[in-house]
Amino acid sequence: MKKLFISFLIILLSQFSSGQVSGNVNYQNQYSEQKTININFPSQDGIMITVKGLANVKADSYTAIFSLTQIGKTTKEVNELINQRISQSLTEIKLKKDVVTFVDMISFVPVYEYEVEKKVFSRKTYNEVPIGFELKKNIHIKYSDPNQLNDFISILSNHEIYDLVRVDYVSNTLESIKKEMMNKAKLLIQEKTKNYEVILGETFTNAEKRITDDFIVNLPVEMYKSYEAYNNSYLNLKKTANVNQSNKSTTLYYQPVFNKEFDFIINPTILEPVIQVQYEIKIFINREKKQIPKTDKQFILITPNGDLKNLVVDTAKQKL
Incomplete structure (x- = not known):
């Protein structure tokens, strides 16, 4: 009986501690981000290669x-x-x-x-x-x-x-951080391109390519969210009953961009609110086979003596 009670107590405490780690914010289901991978199949004619990076930058002044x-x-x-x-x-x-x-x-x-x-x-x-x-x-x-x-x-x-x-948060290193992110992304996109070439058994050296990239800077003042942590009381009352609701305390908290969808992260561990810089680069590789232009027909004349002679024929005049 004592062992049974201890086992029950361990299960109860483990459930309680997991709830504490989750936090009160989940009372209102604030975290609704997608939790599964969902990728689109590349088009028949091309491949899209993407690299995303995140940098957490501590402010130099405020x-x-x-x-x-x-x-x-x-x-x-x-x-x-x-x-x-x-x-x-x-x-x-x-x-x-x-x-x-x-x-x-x-x-x-x-x-x-x-x-x-x-x-x-x-x-x-x-x-x-x-x-x-x-x-x-x-x-x-x-x-x-x-x-x-x-x-x-x-x-x-x-x-x-x-x-x-x-x-306001100010950093004097944003320009150098952006250059570092571009260099990291360049190496990763080259690695991904080589990987696709090996998998497909092709080379993209002479293929048509299109490229685009962009930065997003998120300041801490933009990244605060709010919620009300409370548990409702449920009473079976008549419709005519007067119910006075208490004012619920609203909590504000800093919610940074999650670091789970990036190919690389600079300064991944953060404690205080930081400036977050996102960088994404996309390359489209056109795999469409180039059509070889058709050459003009060649005419050969066989003479009565059995000799072969090439005849030059103006195909443009024939079309007319």
Whole structure:
């Protein structure tokens, strides 16, 4: 009985741990990518050879953009208030190592509200009247240490600046990475071409070829997804019953491009969000046999003495 209980416990724990590795994202079936190979048969006249590569590039620097809004009764008041918040924040931020800042003007507009005009024998009239001004600015912060972002958030929040618009990732090595990917793809496509030649017992040296290639760069800001992790309650209620739904927490997570469909990968292991560069090259090889042009007919005249003579005949005139 004890052995049976231990066996049951091991099975239960193994099922539980596999569920934990899967993650809560699978509650909503986020991963629906195709899991089987599906290739199209090459056309009768040609072969398409494809090589795809992926590079995970760590950023060299980052730019965080924070937005702030200030409202005041006069233009002077609104400018003084927002400049005070910005200058105090930037004074502390600039004490950090390798930090560059920039303030971007966004908008400066009047703010209106409705004033009710009451009349004795008619309906109320609502008139828009100016009550002040609204000024919006963005603070751009460039930094190289990703851990500094927490410090910036702490400093800015002390001055009522909470809106982190986005974080841009910048790499100075993208050009060299692209060249490396092209070189790797060139070697692989040559290897694939030789392999096809061996399999088919042919040579593609003199065959007609067409080639195309392209890059795609995916930034981390484009690669975030969301889901709601919860388990619904099922009750057998009447249609007239009032049900109050609770607000579900939405989770955001970084979802990089999967590395399972590529012929080569540069820096396959990633921990933090990275810039992902995809490269694909395609070569079409035309295997259609070239038709040998037909030559003009040759006429031979046999003389009475038995000699053979070649006759030159103008076939163009014969067609006419």
